[in-house]
Amino acid sequence: MxxxxxxxxxxxxxxxxxxxxxxxxxxxxxxxxxxxxxxxxxxxxxxxxxxxxxxxxxxxxxxxxxxxxxxxxxxxxxxxxxxxxxxxxxxxxxxxxxxxxxxxxxxxxxxxxxxxxxxxxxxxxxxxxxxxxxxxxxxxxxxxxxxxxxxxxxxxxxxxxxxxxxxxxxxxxxxxxxxxxxxxxxxxxxxxxxxxxxxxxxxxxxxxxxxxxxxxxxxxxxxxxxxxxxxxxxxxxxxxxxxxxxxxxxxxxxxxxxxxxxxxxxxxxxxxxxxxxxxxxxxxxxxxxxxxxxxxxxxxxxxxxxxxxxxxxxxxxxxxxxxxxxxxxxxxDDSGFDFEDYSAHFFTEQCGRMHQKCLERLEGLPDAERKIVLETVGRMNMMYFAGYRNEALDNIVNTEGFRMLEKIAPCFTKEYAMSMLNDDRTDxxxxxxxxxxxxxx
Missing domain, CATH: 3.60.21.10 (Metallo-dependent phosphatases)
Incomplete structure (x- = not known):
């Protein structure tokens, strides 16, 4: 044309x-x-x-x-x-x-x-x-x-x-x-x-x-x-x-x-x-x-x-x-400090508050396991917001924290994390x- x-x-x-x-x-x-x-x-x-x-x-x-x-x-x-x-x-x-x-x-x-x-x-x-x-x-x-x-x-x-x-x-x-x-x-x-x-x-x-x-x-x-x-x-x-x-x-x-x-x-x-x-x-x-x-x-x-x-x-x-x-x-890099690490920590901490409240409502989940699950979801969430799904998260899926996540009772946090592994696009x-x-x- x-x-x-x-x-x-x-x-x-x-x-x-x-x-x-x-x-x-x-x-x-x-x-x-x-x-x-x-x-x-x-x-x-x-x-x-x-x-x-x-x-x-x-x-x-x-x-x-x-x-x-x-x-x-x-x-x-x-x-x-x-x-x-x-x-x-x-x-x-x-x-x-x-x-x-x-x-x-x-x-x-x-x-x-x-x-x-x-x-x-x-x-x-x-x-x-x-x-x-x-x-x-x-x-x-x-x-x-x-x-x-x-x-x-x-x-x-x-x-x-x-x-x-x-x-x-x-x-x-x-x-x-x-x-x-x-x-x-x-x-x-x-x-x-x-x-x-x-x-x-x-x-x-x-x-x-x-x-x-x-x-x-x-x-x-x-x-x-x-x-x-x-x-x-x-x-x-x-x-x-x-x-x-x-x-x-x-x-x-x-x-x-x-x-x-x-x-x-x-x-x-x-x-x-x-x-x-x-x-x-x-x-x-x-x-x-x-x-x-x-x-x-x-x-x-x-x-x-x-x-x-x-x-x-x-x-x-x-x-x-x-x-x-x-x-x-x-x-x-010109920020004068490790900005990426600082930002990642702040993001994980802030977004983790909602998931922490969700996990605290689950009966029978020990505090130590709750902490590990929360850290695992935080790492997954960082990857998710950055645009990665499915097998791009394999290094997290193959951890003890993820296996703990799989075993907890159904809740928003679990469903949210699992949805990251069932996407039509990996990157x-x-x-x-x-x-x-x-x-x-």
Whole structure:
């Protein structure tokens, strides 16, 4: 199929024909930096949970917050971003996408701090495209941690989100969904990004809690079909990006993580010819797929940048061949200490609290055995979050601790650990997707 460069005039003409109006559509020539049939590379960052230095001082309030969390290294988030920026400067990817949960808890000062970081990346020549996560907008838990006190601070509205992140997707969007903060971006002439808002924040203040689950609104699904029609007319493929999972990444952990209307959305995605979706939210490195009439959709969940093993995704596209995805672990050697060991210990300790409570409810399990089982599950969980399953865990399975785990009574911890050994993929850190047959014509 012949590829060609779109002129601004032609694109506006197509928009008018396809949609009947131009009010909802904007176009910037700066978006289309990559010509058709050219290779390109982009990075994928999920759930950075950025918190600015203004928001904490390492006092009691922040330490309590950190030590009751899920293993996020918030006190080292600036160093993690330093390492990411070094990688971007070295490799010079064409663009960066961030799949939501940009901030720790939606504080306006954290958003401002993050945009300053993203500006550094953009100034190096790498375009940035973001979508919101459930932590980012209208968050009643927007706080700063100073001394012994966790204090409420200003969060942001959807309109403020769009304004703050205008340089990182919105101001150059080809289309903006009138139903949400979703937008259509064009980093390449033949590869467009559907940046989807899957959050559900409207009732957060009434509930006094940030809604964890998400969905794609009916109007947004209609808009996706329109965008797909526009892309098809321009010989462009669509890649989708959103915070929540499109496909279940875990049988044990799916409520509040996979969008509530996933079945309906999958039908729309298949109809629209979307093959690649980048997601976050669950913090686990995991790749799942859904097949319909011989066509697959891949949901690539990249693990949280803030959580061990602190990695991001890199996707390389080669024309007429395909997309090559793999994860890259941040190099933290300049931290001045063994950061990887420190982070692994912190992650295991924090995530182990839930499993410890589960194991403590089991009658007849001696304390010594409980400790060994907990350590075993912790090691398995580290591998699981890093994207490894099945035989990749053989070195743990062949231990006395795992044999003890097999013998305990049924409980969530046991089912969770065993599910890691029954996955459809052993290594979730690499994936090759060949281009669709119609693109080879």
């Amino acid at each position: 012949r590829k060609y460069r779109l002129s601004v005039i032609l694109l506006f003409a197509i928009i008018i024909v396809s949609f009947g109006c131009t009010e909802a559509f904007q176009y910037s020539i700066d978006c289309a930096k990559i010509e058709a049939n050219k290779d390109f590379t982009f990075f994928i960052v999920s759930d950075p949970h950025y918190i600015s230095k203004e928001s904490y001082d390492n006092g009691k309030a922040f330490k309590d917050f950190l030590n009751t969390g899920d293993g996020k290294m918030l006190n080292h988030i600036d160093e993690l971003f330093d390492a990411l920026i070094e990688d971007i400067e070295a490799e010079k990817p064409d663009f960066l996408i961030i799949t939501g949960d940009l901030t720790c808890n939606g504080a306006k000062q954290d958003h401002i701090g993050l945009t300053e970081r993203l500006k550094l990346i953009k100034d190096m020549g790498t375009c940035v495209f973001v979508v919101p996560g459930n932590h980012d907008i209208q968050n009643p838990h927007s706080r700063e941690f100073i001394g012994d006190e966790a204090r409420d601070v200003e969060t942001i509205t959807p309109d403020e989100f769009m304004t703050l992140y205008a340089p990182f997707g919105y101001e150059g969007a080809v289309s903006k969904d009138p139903n949400s903060l979703s937008y259509l971006a064009m980093p390449a002439e033949d590869t467009w990004l559907l940046m989807l808002d899957s959050t559900d924040t409207d009732n957060n203040f009434r509930k006094k809690y940030p809604e964890q689950s998400g969905f794609l609104r009916g109007g947004t699904l209609d808009w996706i079909v329109q965008c797909a029609d526009l892309a098809e007319k321009n010989n462009a493929r669509l890649i989708s990006v959103m915070h929540h999972s499109l496909i279940d990444h875990s049988e044990m952990i799916k409520t509040n993580y996979t969008i509530r209307n996933s079945k309906e959305a999958l039908k729309v995605f298949h109809k629209s010819g979307i093959e690649i979706v980048f997601t976050g939210h669950i913090h686990i490195q995991d790749i799942k797929s859904d097949e319909f009439q011989g066509k697959k959709i891949y949901d690539i969940g990249t693990s949280s940048l803030a959580v061990y093993p602190h990695q991001y995704g890199r996707m390389k596209f080669t024309p007429y061949i395909g997309f090559d995805y793999r994860t890259i672990q941040l190099d933290m 979730h850190n690499t994936l090759f997707i060949s281009v669709s047959s119609y693109e080879k014509q």
